[in-house]
């Protein structure tokens with residue numbers, strides 16, 4: 001498995017960090033709904049269902065194992081700003097790799113994505129055990 005991340009010039013990192021910080025200090029209060037994304041096996045394919053979800057900042061996304069375990073939620077940070085990465089990193093407990101949540105081995109196991117304080121934008125993710133099987137998805141925070 002190869003996970004690539006783009007090399008970003010230092011100036012771009014500084015610029016995106018300051019832009020992200022400004023958007024956070026606007027103090028936009030998000031929602032508080034709870035959404036579920038199932039991690040499942042269907043036929044011969046493994047998937048997040050739904051694979052794409054738009055939420056309001058402040059909402060909680062619960063990734064729940066329903067079949068085909070084990071799974072995990074590993075974020076693809078290649079398109080994320082420095083602020084997105086820094087904020088997201090602080091929310092992943094017991095990571096098994098950078099930006100990758102713990103391995104979920106039992107049905108009903110869950111990974112919680114708390115979107116409070118996360119910059120608006122797209123948060124693509126995949127499942128490490130099923131990376132080569134294209135088990136992936138994206139949460140968009142609006």
Ligand SMILES: [Cu+2]
Nearest residue numbers: 071127130135
């Ligand atoms: Cu999986």
